[in-house]
Amino acid sequence: WHWPTAWCHMFLAPLFAATGLLLRLLLRLLLDLHALFFLPHREAEGFKEQGNAFYIKKDYEEAFNYYTKAIDMCPKNASYYGNRAATLMMLYRYREALEDAQQSVRLDNSFMKGHLREGKCHLSLGNAMAARRCFQKVLELEPDNGQAQQELKNAEAILEYERMAEIGFEKRDFRMVSFPFLRCVMRPLTAASFRQISAPLSGFLLSSPRSDILRMDSTNADALYVRGLCLYYEDCIDKAVQFFVQALRMAPDHDKARLACRNAKALKAKKEEGNKAFKEGSYEAAYELYSEALTIDPNNIKTNAKLYCNRATVGSKLKKLDQAIEDCSKAIKLDETYIKAYLRRAQCYMDTEQYEEAVRDYEKVYQTEKTKEHKHLLKNAQLELKKSKRKDYYKVLGVDKNATEEEIKKAYRKRALLHHPDRHSSATPEVQKEEEKKFKEVGEAFSVLSDPKKKSRYDSGQDLEDDGMNMGDFDANNIFKAFFGGPGGFSFEASGPGNFFFQFG
Template sequence: CSIGLDNPLSIPAHGPGEVMKDESQEAESFKEQGNAYYAKKDYNEAYNYYTKAIDTCPNNASYYGNRAATLMMLGRFREALGDAQQSVRLDDSFVRGHLREGKCHLSLGNAMANSQAQQELKNATTVLEYEKIAEVDFEKRDFRKVVFCMDRALEFAPACHRFKILKAECLALLGRYPEAQSVASDILRMDSTNADALYVRGLCLYYEDCIEKAVQFFVQALRMAPDHEKACIACRNAKALKAKKEDGNKAFKDGNYKLAYELYTEALGIDPNNIKTNAKLYCNRGTVNSKLRKLEEAIDDCTNAVKLDDTYIKAYLRRAQCYMDTEQYEDAVRDYEKVYQTEKTKEHKQLLKNAQVELKKSKRKDYYKILGVDKNASEDEIKKAYRKRALMHHPDRHSGASAEVQKEEEKKFKEVGEAFTILSDPKKKARYDSGQDLEEDGLNMGGRCSLRCSTMAAFRKMGAFGVCLLP
């Protein structure tokens, strides 16, 4: 009856007020010694050490399973049956326990009981299949499928903490934090020392950017299970993220933008799975880039932030401002509309209105650009710029050019006059700057000839060429 031995469950089915970690380590030592004697076929000594392990830690299914296997090798099937039954009472998904129970019933001639045991074995085999599928899918990061498998397995083994914990961990990795918290909390109500449940609680807080509280749970999990690898990695990442982010914030406040950029970049490399924290780090780095006037890089960072968290208002606002600064007004309007739809405040409404005005203005002729002056240019600067541009494009200067060039220069000459007509008139300039329509001022109502004449009149007034050479 070579059934083999079992390793202890990765998540022991402990109950409230159970063994402390030093007792658990002692029980593991007894189990390992029992395994060594079992391998040498010294079943009596193996039995003694498994018994010591059970006495030290009476709620571990694998210890009873190993002693049952040893008793079967000694031909003590009735005692083995009791241990096999106890192992499956502690862990209903323990497949080898069901198998040993069935073999003991068969050896003892308990046909009816054996039939029931065989049905339990069939159920346990089904559970084992779900567990194997879940293990593969977890490695593939197909967490939805793992949750599905664990739900099916829990239909057969509703009290299995191991399945519940795996489901909760995957729910956390899927961003379904309330559900994950609920599962972990249910387990902790029954067993406040369950390291895996503590780890999942911490994981949810960590992914919700409550890093300080998350660290507390990871530390508590490691007190219960010092070798808990996932809690150890998560705790290290959480502490590193917290430190880098705080250092980056300090550098930013001190005006050391280059250092802040480097620190935020380092923080982003710590854990790509922490979506909310990384969204904030991208936005922070985007703010740094905007301070460094690297506006396209700032836009890219903010875009990465909203890809990770499409509800992150601060990232939309930062990106919208960068779009405004780079005169990408349509994109700015789109972001401000998103913000205003989410948070209908007066401030957001005004930002949207400003962007819409700038967008409207951008679709008209840019008179400042036509004259080659800044938007804050003085009256004298506007006059000087007009004189220079008008001379540059005056038809007299291009009388010997081709018809095509003459036509283009005439067009530019008229635009210069149009620009000066608006920008030299304080009222018209104010209306133009505010984005109001100017058609009612008659600029586009007098026809081509009217515009020509007004341009030449303005030009004569400036003391330049005195003869209108336009056809």
């Protein structure tokens, strides 16, 4: 009976040991997979829940931050992009919201809320055709979706109004243009959608020297309100207020005219306060006033573009150049034809030595307005870009570009002594090589900046080697010896560990 027991121990024990090892390895693999896939998902879900809580409280900026953290943890989750799109819509950032909504449906084409939000963004940005396609997709996924059914009706109505308005404008028939426009006024549209529909009528009203609308509808509150809106969104706020006030005289209970009038007056007052503070040199106050003005009506794109550009001007005065660049970019995003914003941003790029970006902006300006001034600005930026790609001898010596001859000599003396090879004779080979390189650059810089002819060519951006001045072959020691009094006239001597003094012969 004992022999079979020994046999079992001999053959089965290793099998059990191998099985245990395999189970441990499998458990380890499962733990690693959990850490790799499930923990990030759980953390991302936590961020999403926090984002939801802030969204409910209407703290959309914080909600945006937490949804972004969730996306960073799990960038393939469609619902996270959908939630962030909804938040961006509440912040009136429709273009960014559109990108997130589109990404959500790319990740999950059956994500109904993603298609719905994409459609709303298209509608808010004035693209009723694209909006209609999105709402139709929602109804394919969920035929009884009441919100999509209503939004589809809105999109189709707007497309029909656009068609009618364009026909009326071509015929120069005011009544045919104003009917669809007035119908759109009754709908809750954003500025982009409003301007999309109002473009034909706006052009007709603002360009007509006879002001037919006033002769034909001088007592029509809706017509007066429409004319006021056209002017308001063209940044003609004073005139817009006049029409809103007249509309309210005709119809005191015209709520839309009252709201538009209040916004227009508040926007005008805050902008003027900012302008006054700027003229008085109170830049911090002006910055705050322009910031407050930007919160009054996010839908007034033209006025807000000017406010961003004004705030950028103040920012440049306060040396907040990065913020000024950002504000100019926001102004350009609102109005891609805003030349003043391009010029302001280009100047900020020049001030921060971002010459390639400056050249791009000046090229855009010059393509739009081919004036001598814009051509000069472009050439200057191109020159600075060219100069930035070579050695900056002023930086090598540590002097300003307007340094005097004496300042250049003093700087050379200091840098040459600092980097002279004899001073570093006991250093490592790597340090010696680096210091020798710096010593040579200091000699190059001095040889150019101390010579009026070379300095002039260098400052004008010309290549010194065009005149046969090969800066790679010259001997920095010759400059050093000449500066310090002739050959053999200078030496370093140690006066203690790490301490040196120099002697003249």
